[in-house]
Amino acid sequence: MEHLKIASDNYVAFTFFIGTMAMMAASVFFFFELNNTPQKWRTSVLVSGLITFIAAVHYYYMRGYNLETGESPTFFRYVDWILTVPLMCVEFYLITKKAGAKIGLLYKLILASLVMLVTGYLGETIYVGSSAIWGAISGVAYFYIAYLIWFGEVAKLAQNAGPQVAKATRILAWFVLVGWAIYPLGYVLGTPGGFAGIQLVADPAAASKAMDIVYNIADAINKIGFGLVIYSLSRSED
Numbered sequence: 001m002e003h004l005k006i007a008s009d010n011y012v013a014f015t016f017f018i019g020t021m022a023m024m025a026a027s028v029f030f031f032f033e034l035n036n037t038p039q040k041w042r043t044s045v046l047v048s049g050l051i052t053f054i055a056a057v058h059y060y061y062m063r064g065y066n067l068e069t070g071e072s073p074t075f076f077r078y079v080d081w082i083l084t085v086p087l088m089c090v091e092f093y094l095i096t097k098k099a100g101a102k103i104g105l106l107y108k109l110i111l112a113s114l115v116m117l118v119t120g121y122l123g124e125t126i127y128v129g130s131s132a133i134w135g136a137i138s139g140v141a142y143f144y145i146a147y148l149i150w151f152g153e154v155a156k157l158a159q160n161a162g163p164q165v166a167k168a169t170r171i172l173a174w175f176v177l178v179g180w181a182i183y184p185l186g187y188v189l190g191t192p193g194g195f196a197g198i199q200l201v202a203d204p205a206a207a208s209k210a211m212d213i214v215y216n217i218a219d220a221i222n223k224i225g226f227g228l229v230i231y232s233l234s235r236s237e238d
């Protein structure tokens with residue numbers, strides 16, 4: 001077999017590589033810190049570690065897949081998201097639980113995230129010709145999640161859960177509003193032939209590369225950054 005190496009101008013492979021390393025390091029950090037985490041925050045910090053660990057395994061695979069085939073690992077990208085995004089919903093439930101969050105809230109968040117991801121996957125793979133319609137449905141589910149966190153149940157519960165939880169929830173809400181909004185940008189960039197007439201990158205191969213780079217950057221910000229907000233909450237006095 002030919003020996004595969006990452007060319008120094010191969011930014012897609014490079015971001016997969018650095019993403020793998022960052023997710024691994026973050027997982028080791030969260031797991032090892034569990035021992036000196038106060039009991040009431042242990043599950044939350046554990047979930048932060050699970051999110052980056054699941055991503056690390058997928059990134060390790062996607063890195064190899066991309067290097068060997070030169071293609072975008074769309075399927076495993078979505079497998080990763082379908083596991084990790086619901087776990088981020090679990091984080092919102094866990095931190096608002098002591099203010100009375102009900103399991104129904106968790107189901108709502110998880111259901112909306114599944115709708116968001118499944119419709120995004122359909123628009124990216126099977127119904128590329130109607131990617132705008134699937135992207136729009138996905139976007140509605142995304143805004144519903146953002147609504148719950150900014151103004152709905154999550155926001156209201158966080159207000160009653162003490163100043164530290166309120167503050168952490170506000171930061172996480174910014175992650176969802178700004179950090180998560182990077183993904184639709186990747187989707188628009190990567191739609192072959194353009195998204196609803198918007199074509200940011202004309203060459204299909206370049207478009208798919210741009211999409212992978214955007215998704216890889218977004219994942220690092222959202223998974224590791226999100227986990228660090230939970231970690232710093234676990235170190236607060238509350």
Ligand SMILES: *C/C=C(C)/C=C/C=C(C)/C=C/C1=C(C)CCCC1(C)C
Nearest residue numbers: 120135138139142180183184187222
């Ligand atoms: C760790 C992975 C995360 C936080 C992934 C989040 C993914 C999204 C917020 C994706 C959203 C999409 C839309 C809102 C519309 C277009 C299709 C998607 C799936 C890219």
